[in-house]
Amino acid sequence: MMDYSQGQGELANWIVSETAFSADTLGKGEAVMVLGNGYIGLRSAAEEPYIKEKRNLFINGTFNKSQKNEVTELPNLADVTQLDIRIDGERFSLEFGETKNYIRQLNLKTAELTRMFEWVSPKGKGVRFHFKRFVSLDNLHLIGMKMEIESLTDPIDVSVESGINAQVTNSGAQHFLEGERRIAENRFIQLVQTTNESSIDVVLNTVHNIIINGEKVTAHADKDMDRRKVWLTHDFSLRRGDKLEMEKLTTVHTSRDGNASAEGCDLQGFREQSLKELRQRADEGYDALFLSHKQAWQEKVWDACNIKIESDSGFDQLALRFALYQLTAMAPAHDDRMGIGAKALSGEGYKGHSFWDTEIFILPFFIYSNPAAARSLLTYRYRGLPGARQKAADNGYAGAMYPWEMAWPSDGEVTPVWGDIDIVTGDQTKIWSGFIEQHISADIAFAVYQYENITGDRDFMEHCGYEMVFSTADFWASRLEWHSDRRTYMITDVIGPDEYKEHVSNNAYTNYMAYFNMKLAVRYYEKLKDENPELLRKFEVDNAYREWRAKADLLYLPQPRKEDYVIPQDDTYLQLPDIDLTKYKNQTKVRTIYRNYNAEQINGFQVTKQADTLLLFYLLGQTFLQDDERLSEAVKRANFNYYEPRTLHDSSLSLATHVIIANDLGEKELAYSLFRKACEVDLGPQMDTSDDGVHAASIGGIWKAAVFGFAGVRLADGVLRINPRLPKHWHRMQFSIFWQGQALAIEITQKALKVTASDNRSVIIETGGMTYEMEDTMEVQFREIRPHSSSTVR
Ligand code: BGC
Numbered sequence: 001m002m003d004y005s006q007g008q009g010e011l012a013n014w015i016v017s018e019t020a021f022s023a024d025t026l027g028k029g030e031a032v033m034v035l036g037n038g039y040i041g042l043r044s045a046a047e048e049p050y051i052k053e054k055r056n057l058f059i060n061g062t063f064n065k066s067q068k069n070e071v072t073e074l075p076n077l078a079d080v081t082q083l084d085i086r087i088d089g090e091r092f093s094l095e096f097g098e099t100k101n102y103i104r105q106l107n108l109k110t111a112e113l114t115r116m117f118e119w120v121s122p123k124g125k126g127v128r129f130h131f132k133r134f135v136s137l138d139n140l141h142l143i144g145m146k147m148e149i150e151s152l153t154d155p156i157d158v159s160v161e162s163g164i165n166a167q168v169t170n171s172g173a174q175h176f177l178e179g180e181r182r183i184a185e186n187r188f189i190q191l192v193q194t195t196n197e198s199s200i201d202v203v204l205n206t207v208h209n210i211i212i213n214g215e216k217v218t219a220h221a222d223k224d225m226d227r228r229k230v231w232l233t234h235d236f237s238l239r240r241g242d243k244l245e246m247e248k249l250t251t252v253h254t255s256r257d258g259n260a261s262a263e264g265c266d267l268q269g270f271r272e273q274s275l276k277e278l279r280q281r282a283d284e285g286y287d288a289l290f291l292s293h294k295q296a297w298q299e300k301v302w303d304a305c306n307i308k309i310e311s312d313s314g315f316d317q318l319a320l321r322f323a324l325y326q327l328t329a330m331a332p333a334h335d336d337r338m339g340i341g342a343k344a345l346s347g348e349g350y351k352g353h354s355f356w357d358t359e360i361f362i363l364p365f366f367i368y369s370n371p372a373a374a375r376s377l378l379t380y381r382y383r384g385l386p387g388a389r390q391k392a393a394d395n396g397y398a399g400a401m402y403p404w405e406m407a408w409p410s411d412g413e414v415t416p417v418w419g420d421i422d423i424v425t426g427d428q429t430k431i432w433s434g435f436i437e438q439h440i441s442a443d444i445a446f447a448v449y450q451y452e453n454i455t456g457d458r459d460f461m462e463h464c465g466y467e468m469v470f471s472t473a474d475f476w477a478s479r480l481e482w483h484s485d486r487r488t489y490m491i492t493d494v495i496g497p498d499e500y501k502e503h504v505s506n507n508a509y510t511n512y513m514a515y516f517n518m519k520l521a522v523r524y525y526e527k528l529k530d531e532n533p534e535l536l537r538k539f540e541v542d543n544a545y546r547e548w549r550a551k552a553d554l555l556y557l558p559q560p561r562k563e564d565y566v567i568p569q570d571d572t573y574l575q576l577p578d579i580d581l582t583k584y585k586n587q588t589k590v591r592t593i594y595r596n597y598n599a600e601q602i603n604g605f606q607v608t609k610q611a612d613t614l615l616l617f618y619l620l621g622q623t624f625l626q627d628d629e630r631l632s633e634a635v636k637r638a639n640f641n642y643y644e645p646r647t648l649h650d651s652s653l654s655l656a657t658h659v660i661i662a663n664d665l666g667e668k669e670l671a672y673s674l675f676r677k678a679c680e681v682d683l684g685p686q687m688d689t690s691d692d693g694v695h696a697a698s699i700g701g702i703w704k705a706a707v708f709g710f711a712g713v714r715l716a717d718g719v720l721r722i723n724p725r726l727p728k729h730w731h732r733m734q735f736s737i738f739w740q741g742q743a744l745a746i747e748i749t750q751k752a753l754k755v756t757a758s759d760n761r762s763v764i765i766e767t768g769g770m771t772y773e774m775e776d777t778m779e780v781q782f783r784e785i786r787p788h789s790s791s792t793v794r
Contacts, residue, residue, distance in 0.1 A: 002028065002683065004318050006105065013318040016683075018104040021094045021117075023050045027347075027691030030054055032682050033106040033113055034346035034694065035135040035143075036329030040252060041345020042135050042143060044106075044113055047083040048093050054691070055079045055168060058345045058352065061256050061338040062202070063407040064195035066173035071414045072198070072407045074341065074352025075175035078166035078191055078228070080143060080206055080250045081133070086159040090121045097121045108318075108325040109302065110294045111137065118152065126152030136289065137296040139281070140334060141274075144293070145248040146286045154240035162248060163224075163231025164191040164204050170348050176202075181230035183223050188275060188282075189230055192267070198408075201255040201267050205278040209285055210234065211245035247286040251278045258335045301328050305369035305736065307706060312729040319679035323702040327365055330696055333372065336379035337409055340696055347693025353405035353414055354380075355697075356440045359447035360619070361653055362700035368707070368737040371455045378451055380409060381444050382464035385471060387412030388441070392475050399474025402441045404433045424598040432502050437495040438479070441472040442513035446619055449520055453718050456740045462535060466524055470541050473521030476514040477547045480555060488556040496570065498612040499651070500602045504570035508558040508613045516620060518552035521545070523624065560630055565638035567630070569613050576606045581646065589686060590650045608647040610654035613639055618660050618708075622715040637665055652681045656701025660709040663725050672727040675705050706733070711748055713737065721766040722755070724748045724782075739763060754779045 001022075007015030018029045026045070030053070033044040043056035057077040065072045085092040094102075094117075102117040115131040128150040136142040149158060166176060179192030179201075189206045210219040221232035236244055253274045254260070260270070281289060301324060309317045330344035339354035340362055358377060366374035381402070388400035391413050395401060403413035415434025422429045448465045451457065480489035491514060496507030525545045528536035558568045568574045584593045584607075593602060617636040625631065640661050649655050655678035662671035681698040682690050707713050711733055712723035720739055726748060733748045743758040757763055760776040767780055 002032070002685070004315055004683070006103070007107075007318075011107070011109070013314045014107060014109045014321060016106040016108065016318070016322065019102065021099065021102050021104075022687075023052060023095050025687035026050060026053050028687045028689075029104060030056075031343075031346045031690040031692075031694050033104070034326075034329065034344070035111065035113060035133060036345045037135050037137045037140050038328070038330065038332040038345075039140040039334060040135050040143065041329070042081070042133075043346055044133070045081060046094075046115070047081060047131055047145075047147065048085060048091075049082055050093070050095070054347065055081065056347060057081075057252075059202070059252060059254050059256075060332045060345060060352075061335065061408065062195065062200050062254055063198060063352065063411065064175045064200065065197040066170070066175050070173065071351065071405075071416050072411055073170060073173075073175075073348075074345075074407075075195060076168050076170045076348065077202055077252065078164050078193060078204055079168050080164055080204065080248070081145065082162075082165060083147065083248075084161040085149075086157075087119075087121045087127055088123060088125050088157050089159075090123055090125075092119065092121070094119070108321045109297065110290075111135070111297050111325065111329070112290065112294075124153070125156050127156065127158075128152060132286070132290075134290055134293050135329075136293040137300065137328070138292040139289070141251045141253055141277075142281060142289065143250040143252070144286050144289050145250075147246045147248075149238070149244045149246075151238035151240055151242050156238050158236045158238060158244060159233060160236075160246060161224075161231050161233045162208065162246075163189050163229065164206055164250075165231070166191055166193050166228035167226075176228075178228050181225055183230065183232070184275065186221065186223070188278065189232065190271060190275060191228075191230055192271065193228075201270065203253050203267075203271050203274045204250060205275050206248060206250040207278055207282045208232065208234070209245075209247040209249070209282065211247070212236070213243055249278065249281055249286065249289070251281065258337075297328075301325075307703075307733070307735040309706075309730055309734075310732040311727075315679070315683075316675075316727075316730070319683060319702055320706055322679075322683060323365075323699050326694060326696070326699045327362065327703065330362075330699075331366065331370075331373050331377070333370065333376055336376040337383060339377060339380045339406060341693075342696055343693025344696040344699075347691070349692025350405070351407075351414075351416075353407055355405060356443040357653060357697035357700075359440075359443045360615075361656065361697035361704065363447050364450065364708070365700055365703045367451050367454050368713075368739075371451075371457070371738055371741075374451055374455070375457060375460050378447060378460065378468075379464060381406075381447075382468055383409035385468065386410060388475075389471070392478070397475055398478035399476075400441065400468070400471035401438065401475045401479075402444055402472070404437045404440055422598050423594060424600075429599055433495055433499065436493055436503070437499070438491075439494075439496060439507075439510045439513050441475050442510070442517040445469045445472045445517040445520055446513065446623075449623065450715060453715055454739060462532075466528065466535075466539065469517070469521050469524055470539055470544065473518045473548050474541075474544055476518055477544065477551050479514070480551055483556075486556070487554075489551055489554050490556050496612050497610055497615060497653075498569065498608045500599075500607055500609040501570060501573065502599070502603055504572065506556055506558055506568075507570045508567050509569075509616055511555060511557055512616050512620060515552050515555050515557060516623060516625060518548040518555075519624070521548045522552065557630065560635045560638070564642070565635045566642045567613050567616075567635065567639055569608065569643070573606060576604055578606045578646075581607060581648065584648050585645070587648075589689070590648075590652075593648060593650070606646050608643060610649065610651035611647065611657035612643070614643055614647075614661055615657050617664075618657055622717065624717045626717055636661065640665060640667075649677070652678075652695040652698035653701065655681070655698070656705045656709070659701075659705040663709040663712070664723075666725070668725060668727060671709060671725075675702075675709065675727075678702055678705055707735065707737070711735070711746065713746070716766060719764050719766050719771070720744075722746070722753060723767060724753055726750060750782075752779055752781050 332338035341352040342350040392401035492505035
């Protein structure tokens with residue numbers, strides 16, 4: 001059972017707890033309490049093994065294909081967390097004996113996982129356990145673990161088997177060739193594994209420090225090896241009150257690491273180098289290493305991008321901290337060849353692949369809070385251009401058609417072709433998104449636009465951004481189909497964001513985003529023509545420019561209906577029958593509609609999986625299309641009223657968009673209740689929803705819902721707009737964002753907005769329909785909307 005109220009005093013709303021153990025619902029705690037630093041993702045399985053556990057250790061970017069007919073995925077590396085413990089010969093497991101005062105906690109502030117309880121073995125021997133674990137943010141290769149055992153009975157024998165175990169798979173799929181294992185100096189264990197297709201070497205080193213009653217001891221251990229496994233067995237005899245501490249420090253390096261080739265190491269050199277590093281760490285010990293890690297979290301995260309909320313609900317604050325925690329743990333800010341998987345680094349779901357989830361739902365946090373990490377994530381997409389060009393060519397198009405699912409940048413499209421069972425036919429269903437869910441190319445162009453507007457990073461644009469926008473515009477120009485009877489271009493046979501509608505034509509989201517993408521290319525072309533003609537010449541896009549212009553203006557954009565302003569989601573949606581969705585709207589688990597209908601049947605109803613047309617108001621409302629009448633306030637309201645009741649939020653990506661729009665429309669209570677649901681996607685009481693991993697986009701959505709929704713921060717085509725509407729039980733919200741390279745501290749109460757600029761560089765801010773030019777600080781009272789201090793009305 002999860003509990004968020006255990007943190008007291010200074011730790012209030014920092015602690016995610018599990019207050020009871022259940023061997024049946026292990027996935028929840030394993031994923032929600034995952035530890036990570038963007039390089040390593042370590043799922044939080046217990047030390048002692050259980051049948052339903054998923055013990056995952058991932059290293060970002062180490063993609064491999066287990067066999068020819070599989071798509072590439074992030075392999076599950078050898079496990080270092082399992083400890084096989086025996087107390088007086090009996091195997092320790094919480095499924096036997098008696099457990100008292102159980103508590104497992106993830107401290108979001110220090111990113112440390114702890115577990116404490118007393119256990120009485122079936123034979124009546126009592127011990128107190130205290131486990132600790134962290135994945136260092138200070139040294140990306142390091143995992144620290146510590147186990148303390150205190151004897152409560154006299155005497156007991158304790159035996160602990162601990163080592164490196166590569167007898168693991170990705171749900172049965174084996175990714176590794178068996179490598180060498182060794183134990184050096186009776187203490188240092190090393191295991192090598194190599195991926196069978198991508199030939200990535202992985203070197204794991206681990207060492208134990210033993211401390212008894214505060215004294216570091218050199219303990220004898222039996223050495224053992226098996227296939228893909230190497231371990232030590234330590235035996236101890238404890239009297240009542242004796243305390244045994246066992247530290248286990250592990251490092252992981254791979255030949256895919258950014259510096260691996262620079263160091264020029266062959267595997268042998270690599271093994272020696274990594275072992276040497278662990279020798280140094282071993283002397284420092286858990287506590288000192290943990291301290292450096294804790295400081296890194298304070299400096300890089302809590303001092304840099306914290307959000308503080310004074311509210312009647314502590315859970316809201318905790319959920320936002322959880323979001324910042326997870327976003328940090330998932331982001332490979334160290335390496336621009338890597339992206340963020342849909343389940344982050346917390347589970348095997350979606351195979352570690354990146355989707356539009358990153359650009360539309362996760363990237364905004366980084367653009368506003370950590371622009372360097374945002375640039376790295378966009379550079380990953382830039383590096384994906386050859387794969388995107390290949391996909392376009394394979395499908396008979398020009399330019400760059402981004403893969404729906406992306407892994408290593410040069411892999412191209414990696415979406416699997418076969419998926420879940422069809423409940424009617426019993427066959428596997430075909431996954432069409434890799435073929436026809438094409439909006440991702442425009443989503444990436446949107447992300448470039450957003451990044452450029454908010455950061456002003458010209459260097460990125462010149463080296464990557466313009467090319468990404470031009471190449472995706474080229475794709476759309478070649479993708480459009482001319483319909484001479486209607487004298488217009490159309491986009492037929494696609495899937496929009498609503499994956500409950502396959503093979504539709506003129507999905508409004510896809511068409512408008514393609515239009516935006518081509519218009520953006522036109523704007524960038526014209527800008528470069530003025531500012532940097534030399535660079536423009538290098539792109540050789542003069543003919544393309546004429547094509548983007550001509551075709552964008554002739555592209556069919558579904559119009560709001562005259563009678564009710566509803567924009568048809570696609571050509572047929574509004575003609576489909578409605579069914580009673582009450583049961584599914586009130587569901588506590590997602591996708592319950594599949595219990596009654598198969599995909600083909602769902603395709604035939606007015607039911608939407610996730611925010612689709614509504615996304616346009618939120619996204620394009622930030623661009624040069626913000627004044628387009630088709631996206632006006634009245635149209636936005638009409639579409640929200642139409643689509644929200646028909647949207648099941650069966651994808652966790654959906655809720656944040658509806659929060660933002662509901663809040664924009666003044667539907668404060670609905671907005672807050674959708675926000676709570678978004679927070680509960682992973683943190684809620686359903687114990688199996690995170691089994692395959694946490695929902696990375698939904699977590700990005702928690703931040704977005706708070707900052708873009710309640711705080712009302714929004715890009716408005718180059719201008720910063722802030723129109724807050726806090727939930728009524730939020731008294732104060734404080735956070736900071738980067739705007740054009742300068743940090744802005746924002747404080748919002750029910751009555752006022754205050755913005756303070758860190759570098760005293762002038763900023764134009766729009767709020768309450770007025771535009772202000774601010775020097776160092778500005779304060780606006782909501783009722784009067786009157787500027788104070790150094791602001792002047794323009
Ligand atoms: C959603 C997609 C999303 C994918 C990965 C699907 O269920 O419909 O929009 O990209 O999950 O999160």
